[in-house]
Amino acid sequence: MIEVQGLTKRYGTRTVVDSLDFTVGAGAVTGFLGPNGAGKSTTMRMILGLDTPTRGRATVRGRAYARHTAPLTEAGALLEARSLHPGRSAYHHLMALAHTHGIPSSRVRHVLDLAGLTEVAHRRVKGFSLGMGQRLGIAGALLGDPGTLILDEPVNGLDPEGVLWIRNLLRSLAAEGRTVLVSSHLMSEMALTADHLVVIGRGRLLADTTMAEFVRSSGADSVRVVTPEADRLAGLLAIPGVRVASTARGALDVHGVESEHIGRTAAAHGIALHELTPRTASLEQAFMDLTHGSVEYRTASPEGAAA
Incomplete structure (x- = not known):
């Protein structure tokens, strides 16, 4: 599981993540939701040891991610799909990752096939579309056959077939007993994918509950x-x-x-x-009702924009 305890991150006088406490259990897809600027990406980066907390701790299977001897086999992550060397092919990008953990080339070929990239495996990634880059990022997250997946906006840029693929993939991985934490701004997709929700706003925990209870408790029915x-x-x-x-x-x-x-x-x-x-209230409506006071960037109404 993933455990977050008192997690806090400050940049100067600005608090981005504020005393977060939650647990992401195995065997379920946990949706990690919040408005823009809520601190979701920063929290994920601290879970993966990419940012150092100001206070608190985050662990994967009982220890800090960086302290695992083979971290790719413990937790696979997709935070920035385009963080790739543009001159490498998809195959060689994954092989470079595989060499760090002694992962065989057969596993590389397996995840390329799983992500639907076999036919373009030897093309340079600089020519990949956004959706193809997302597929390669997901393949990289799966490379070590990890027990934990941490994915930030995994359906971004995917076509309808790709969205259905990632939805079924995440649910099947959770059904195998793995821990799946996924953030998304697509409420309709989260409603179809997630079993549990962790919602934050302005760096603070707003909800940690099941999907059904979150929607029911909104009072919008x-x-x-x-x-x-x-x-x-x-x-x-x-x-x-x-x-x-x-x-x-x-x-x-x-x-x-x-x-x-x-x-x-x-x-x-x-x-x-x-x-x-x-x-029945939609997830989108329940989310908007809960987070309306935590929105950092407010847009004008269409009438106001026209005026």
Whole structure:
């Protein structure tokens, strides 16, 4: 597992990561989320020993990453996919990494095939597209057959087939009992991939919970109701903890009560319902609600931009 304890990073007077505590367990895909500038990349760099914490510690399988005798076999990482020598081929880039750990060339060929790069294995990487570079970076992360994967924006630049490939790959690796920590700004993809979430904002921990609990606890679930007696039903549902909004003529958006209660209330008072549809909050909506106070870079509304 990955353990982060009191992890803090300051640059002068600026605190980028502030007393983070969380654990990434094996057998699940953990999504690492946060707005731009939240400290996700810095945290990943400290886990991998690329940045030195101001305070606290981060360990992989009980020890600092740099203290493992064969770190590539403990944790594979993708932080900067284009951190490659442009004159090397994909094959020779991976072979250079393999030589540092005594990894055989057969493993290099295996990960090239796994990443769909066999046909371009001997092309210089300076001619690779962004998506091909991502695939090569993922191949490098898998080279040592590690028990832990740490990936920063792994679907960046991938086509739909590549996105599906990485989603299935991460879930299959977690199913094998490996530890998978992955950051992404694509909420729709995280909703399909992650089992657990660690959310940070301005360097501080905001949530450490399962995907299902995170979305449920956002309180954004609602029920759409369509009835010819919308005003009357809204009055009957107006109790403490319930919020009813009229979204269109004859349509209500009800928060704080389940559809079964609405149906029973309508039936008890002879109110006909034309629609009664539970709506589950999206990960994107729950994330935006939680992090709205932690956004470092705010954009103008389209109306404001036009003005």
